[in-house]
Amino acid sequence: MNTADRDALSALALRVREHCIRMSTDGGCFLGASLSCADLIVHLYSKVLKVSPAMLTDPGRDYLLLSKGHDVPALYGTLAELGYFPKERLANHLKPTDKIYWHPNRAIPGVEFHSGSLGHLLSVSAGIAYDIKLRGGTNKVYVIVGDGELDEGSMWEGLLVASAQKLDNLVIIVDRNEFQANIRTEELIPLEPLIPKFQAFGANAVGCDGHDFDALEQAFAQVGQGPGPSVIVATTVRGRGLPSIEKRADRWFVNFTHDEIDQLMHELHGEAKAALASETLMVR
Amino acid sequence: MPLIYEDLLAQAVQQDERVIIMTAENRAPVRGLPPKIGKRFLDVGITEQTMIGMAAGMALRGRVVVCHALATFAVFRPYEFIRNDVCIPNLPVKIVGWVPGILSDANGPTHQAIEDISIMRGLPNMKVYAPASVDELLLGFPHILADMSPWYMRYNPRPAAWTPAPFAIGKAEVVREGKDVAILTYGALAKEAYEAAELLGQKGTSVHFVNVRTPKPIDEEAIVRAARGTRLLVTVEDHFASGGLGTIAAEVCMKHRVLANHLSIAFDGKWFTPTLLGPAIEAEGMSGPQIADRITAALAAVQNN
Numbered sequence: 001m002n003t004a005d006r007d008a009l010s011a012l013a014l015r016v017r018e019h020c021i022r023m024s025t026d027g028g029c030f031l032g033a034s035l036s037c038a039d040l041i042v043h044l045y046s047k048v049l050k051v052s053p054a055m056l057t058d059p060g061r062d063y064l065l066l067s068k069g070h071d072v073p074a075l076y077g078t079l080a081e082l083g084y085f086p087k088e089r090l091a092n093h094l095k096p097t098d099k100i101y102w103h104p105n106r107a108i109p110g111v112e113f114h115s116g117s118l119g120h121l122l123s124v125s126a127g128i129a130y131d132i133k134l135r136g137g138t139n140k141v142y143v144i145v146g147d148g149e150l151d152e153g154s155m156w157e158g159l160l161v162a163s164a165q166k167l168d169n170l171v172i173i174v175d176r177n178e179f180q181a182n183i184r185t186e187e188l189i190p191l192e193p194l195i196p197k198f199q200a201f202g203a204n205a206v207g208c209d210g211h212d213f214d215a216l217e218q219a220f221a222q223v224g225q226g227p228g229p230s231v232i233v234a235t236t237v238r239g240r241g242l243p244s245i246e247k248r249a250d251r252w253f254v255n256f257t258h259d260e261i262d263q264l265m266h267e268l269h270g271e272a273k274a275a276l277a278s279e280t281l282m283v284r
Numbered sequence: 285m286p287l288i289y290e291d292l293l294a295q296a297v298q299q300d301e302r303v304i305i306m307t308a309e310n311r312a313p314v315r316g317l318p319p320k321i322g323k324r325f326l327d328v329g330i331t332e333q334t335m336i337g338m339a340a341g342m343a344l345r346g347r348v349v350v351c352h353a354l355a356t357f358a359v360f361r362p363y364e365f366i367r368n369d370v371c372i373p374n375l376p377v378k379i380v381g382w383v384p385g386i387l388s389d390a391n392g393p394t395h396q397a398i399e400d401i402s403i404m405r406g407l408p409n410m411k412v413y414a415p416a417s418v419d420e421l422l423l424g425f426p427h428i429l430a431d432m433s434p435w436y437m438r439y440n441p442r443p444a445a446w447t448p449a450p451f452a453i454g455k456a457e458v459v460r461e462g463k464d465v466a467i468l469t470y471g472a473l474a475k476e477a478y479e480a481a482e483l484l485g486q487k488g489t490s491v492h493f494v495n496v497r498t499p500k501p502i503d504e505e506a507i508v509r510a511a512r513g514t515r516l517l518v519t520v521e522d523h524f525a526s527g528g529l530g531t532i533a534a535e536v537c538m539k540h541r542v543l544a545n546h547l548s549i550a551f552d553g554k555w556f557t558p559t560l561l562g563p564a565i566e567a568e569g570m571s572g573p574q575i576a577d578r579i580t581a582a583l584a585a586v587q588n589n
Contacts, residue, residue, distance in 0.1 A: 120365060131304075
């Protein structure tokens with residue numbers, strides 16, 4: 001990737017993180033997971049997906065689905081930045097007059113399907129991928145899943161079927177931020193060795209740094225080689241970009257004060273760490 | 285009319301490019317389809333959640349997907365997938381339950397889908413069809429396929445006790461008119477209920493017999509007319525007493541301010557006796573003569589009041 005490209009992606013990712021932070025007040029959002037997958041979503045829309053605001057009903061478009069839907073602020077931020085809907089609409093977050101709430105839904109342009117309950121969109125994505133192949137299409141289906149979400153049996157069941165049906169147009173991206181909701185995956189339900197698990201289920205699985213656009217470019221260059229689905233286990237950091245909440249089990253759902261939001265904005269831009277007093281371990 | 289359900293599906297696939305047939309390795313009703321329809325037939329193995337999720341994915345791309353599994357596995361195991369991925373977006377996924385209700389005969393309680401009507405009708409956008417015979421199933425299913433809502437259908441292979449009238453979604457079939465007692469029913473036990481009606485008729489009781497066909501959408505007018513025009517409203521169903529046709533009739537009567545004497549012939553808070561179909565029906569007091577006797581007793585109690 002050339003320097004200009006990399007800089008453009010970094011700048012876009014920074015703006016998306018700003019949007020995520022702005023959605024972390026007046027009701028709040030799942031900020032940690034949004035920040036861990038922000039670079040993945042930015043990379044996908046900028047470098048991988050054949051989709052645009054003009055292609056939303058085009059059956060030949062690439063699809064991106066968020067299976068762990070609580071990271072949707074990063075998707076909203078990206079879609080708004082790329083012109084799928086006006087950025088001003090993000091200010092409607094949690095308002096009853098709009099549909100921008102804690103989980104994705106199809107009322108927002110660019111959102112392919114709703115989610116919220118974990119373990120659903122691998123099979124929905126597999127259905128889309130099967131239909132694309134049935135119609136002779138060459139487009140792909142990308143689905144971002146959480147690592148905690150891999151506790152769900154339906155994920156492994158879906159993977160068995162995707163492998164059996166040789167869905168080489170299906171790409172699963174694991175946001176490997178090493179956290180369930182409130183605890184580390186390896187402390188509660190250990191997933192490692194994760195890449196061999198996926199391989200044993202018939203997928204082409206590779207790992208990469210989920211915050212490094214060059215590494216992501218290399219990983220995405222390897223997908224779609226069949227015969228089964230592809231998996232990218234993207235190692236990420238919960239809360240990436242905000243050292244005061246990074247890798248914190250108690251900063252899953254957050255609802256900051258306006259003053260804290262101002263401080264976090266400065267922190268995102270490399271200034272002093274925010275002094276956060278808001279309640280931690282919000283139960284959602 | 286096609287000879288069998290499988291022919292009807294093959295015909296639908298050939299005539300309508302949207303139709304896809306899926307199964308979670310329940311091939312009994314669709315065994316001959318794979319060589320006829322190729323990749324439009326998809327067996328996902330014993331993965332009911334994945335079947336429903338994939339069906340939703342295909343429906344998003346414009347497909348109409350018919351999903352097969354034993355009724356108990358088709359609605360209970362993937363219930364949340366049906367709720368979230370099919371009903372919330374209101375997608376045309378048709379779930380066909382094999383051996384529903386009393387038709388699971390000797391399998392035991394794990395296989396008894398006798399709260400299926402209750403939980404399916406409770407979902408927004410979901411509609412429910414419980415044909416009274418295989419003839420009615422073949423008559424009604426094309427309407428279910430053409431309707432763009434989610435549907436749950438109880439598969440019923442039993443022969444018809446009467447010649448089915450033309451089918452319309454949400455329209456009950458009034459099989460006979462009468463003024464003493466009204467029998468409301470659907471599905472597999474319609475045969476026994478009809479036999480009871482005939483027995484009662486032979487003894488001089490005037491029976492109003494209604495096959496509701498689609499518990500959802502329910503034909504409210506047919507229920508109100510049955511309740512108002514008779515002294516006893518009987519619901520006959522192979523379902524728990526709670527949440528099925530007995531409950532639906534009560535809801536409709538209350539909504540329309542109709543007071544009725546009600547006899548519910550259903551499984552009252554217990555699973556049914558696992559044995560072959562005939563003995564199971566007998567063991568639960570649901571054979572034609574048994575239903576007729578229960579109705580005669582209830583009618584006598586009503587008259588004595």
